Amino acid sequence: MGKKDYIALFIFALFLAIVPLILDNDYYTGILVFTGLNCLTCIGLSLLMGYAGQISMGHAAFYGIGAYTSAILTVQYGWSPWSAMFAGVVLVMATALLVGIPSLRLKGHYLAMATLGFGSIVHIVALAAIGLTGGPGGINGIPAFEIMEFPLDTDVRFYYFTWIVVLLGLFLALNLIHSRIGRGLRAIHGSEDAASSSGVNTSVYKIQIFVISAVYASVSGSLYASYVNFIEPDPFSVMHSVLLVTMVAVGGMHKIWGAVAGAVLLSLLPEILASSDALFSLLGLAYKTDYDMLIYGCILLSIMLFLPEGLLDGIFRGLHFAARIFRKSGKEAQTS
């Protein structure tokens, strides 16, 4: 990972450390926990989408498997949240291998369809296997994580815990893409033929990265279950997979940081919309959460049309442009 990434990571960490001190509001801190969880999943997804050039419309399922494994093992079998999370990771790795080996032979739309199907199967199982998952009623009373008998049972504690995990995930992902393996992956995205003729075992790499990105989702799911204490099938539906893909695409697929930006923006958006009630009433509308999807759609559409490299890239280009104009006008002012 380059120097720039280290600096960005450091600044980001510093910023995250300060936020709860300023915010001092449990509700908003909670929103930021969910934001962190989405970030973690999106970092994994961006490795798969942006770097290996594969798409998964089933990542909410891995998120769900992680969450349910944690919930079932802790509540019904009395495991500690840590070992339950580890078991979730192992289970998700096995599942991802099983799904990935046949699916990754497919490309583009077909891969999207195959993973979509998988995601919807997992959701149906969560709804129907009442004996195991509690069905629509879900599972209650999931215990909090503990670090050396220090329980992470308040919003602020869990906020720090989540974001440390996110930063760790970000650090590992940034390392990966600037390595021999990471270059191999990006090469697959550029030209699969040239990558394989350079000696990259393309099929093994694609499956590896699929499994890794699923593990990110699984860890995120385990944290979710422990934070909310209660899980039900709904947050792990196909719609959530679509939302995750949207986050990565909006932020910018080809940069890990883009996925972070996209996840943060779209996780906070419902709150921003809800609190801008006044704006809606100005338009003569009453705000409904149903509008969220409409607005997501508009954002995705305009990003794809006008900023195909994503929001983050768009912002950087905007800044460059502004800096150029600024310098130019400065020079003109000097000469005149």
Place this chain on the structure above:
Amino acid sequence: MMETFLEVKQLRKVFGGVVAVNDLSFEAEDGNITSVIGPNGAGKTTMFNLITGFTKPTSGQIFLKGREISGLKVHHIAAMGVARTFQHVQIFPEMTVLENVMVGRHTRSASGLLHSFLIPPFFRKEEKKIRDDAAQWLAFAGLETLAERSAGSLPLGNQRMLEIARAMAAEPGFLLLDEPASGLNARETLVMGSLIGKIKEMGITVLLVEHDMELVMDVSDKVVVINFGTCIAQGTPAQVQVNPDVIAAYLGE
């Protein structure tokens, strides 16, 4: 007597009802430049894809230094020291020029997934070596000033050179060049010719498919002419140029 490096034996490839390569047999000698020429659709690129493992032969065999490679996977064949370029340039457009060549070092480095995540000291050392070696091969192809540019932004001539730098970064024993001069102007073609000459001087066996006859006759030790998937003539450039079958194939008699 020169040793045989590549031996293609009764190679055949059928796509549906079309016989693309029809019982083709020829040999390439160690350290030589062997060119394969023939009219469009003669089966040259299919033959390249068969040798490098992109497609599997319907029948027949391919031997590299006496070892059969037909049916092996592309990355296996690459690991045996076979590098290639493509007729339609295949670079990694979103990576920098230097990173493209670094991918070429893949078979010459070993860091795995865990190393990539955790960056232990020896990993950084290897990473630095990959970068330094890649920079050298970039300079070999004359692209050192463009190292940090995004590869997709280069003009075609430079992209062709980049493909060669990437292939050479693998330090191959055998290099297959698929129409390296196509789309190049006269000056760039000259540079390409001298680069191919330099590659030969390094002791690398080269198999060249090319339409630019001047370049072919200039650099080749041996020319194999194929038409409709079979070999219709082979020999030194001088011998092939006067062969009546070759003239007939090219002039469409």
